[in-house]
Amino acid sequence: MSKIILGIDPGIADTGYGVVKEEKGKLFCLVYGSIKTSPQDDLITRLAILHQELHKIIKKYHPQLASVEQLFFNKNVRTALIVGQARGVALLTLKQNKLPIKEFTPSQIKQAVSAYGKADKKQVQKMVKLILNLEELPYPDDAADALAAAICALNSRL
Numbered sequence: 001m002s003k004i005i006l007g008i009d010p011g012i013a014d015t016g017y018g019v020v021k022e023e024k025g026k027l028f029c030l031v032y033g034s035i036k037t038s039p040q041d042d043l044i045t046r047l048a049i050l051h052q053e054l055h056k057i058i059k060k061y062h063p064q065l066a067s068v069e070q071l072f073f074n075k076n077v078r079t080a081l082i083v084g085q086a087r088g089v090a091l092l093t094l095k096q097n098k099l100p101i102k103e104f105t106p107s108q109i110k111q112a113v114s115a116y117g118k119a120d121k122k123q124v125q126k127m128v129k130l131i132l133n134l135e136e137l138p139y140p141d142d143a144a145d146a147l148a149a150a151i152c153a154l155n156s157r158l
Helices: 043-061 077-096 106-114 121-131 141-155
Strands: 003-009 014-023 026-036 065-069 101-104
Touching: 003 043, 003 077, 003 141, 014 043, 014 141, 026 043, 026 141, 043 077, 065 077, 065 141, 077 101, 101 106, 101 141, 106 121, 106 141, 121 141
Parallel strands: 003 065, 065 101
Antiparallel strands: 003 014, 014 026
């Protein structure tokens, strides 16, 4: 039986997403990308765009589980609060679509794909490419992180 996981790396300017399918022990990437919002739009509009686009992805790919990266400590409190709002919208959208949600720290996600919890962005991209047998490095970084979050959920057998 196959399993489809939606990975999310929340952000306000870019929210990375990646949909990974596990079938007979093999992992396949169905789609990945980034939901971008414009800094010219007000925060509420940007959050609404995030909600709408995540909802479309869920309806198209029908994941059975979502894996969301937890916030890391940010020295800029304003940025952390805004990213927290984007993360909240993502979690609410997942819940409205009745998806079970698993949350992982950035270091847990890095550990799951690279065996090193402090791997840099490039290492994560390279390992995601290798694990999912992609032709090129997943880009942008947020999308690679989202794919890594999905892989983390699959590896943890939740």
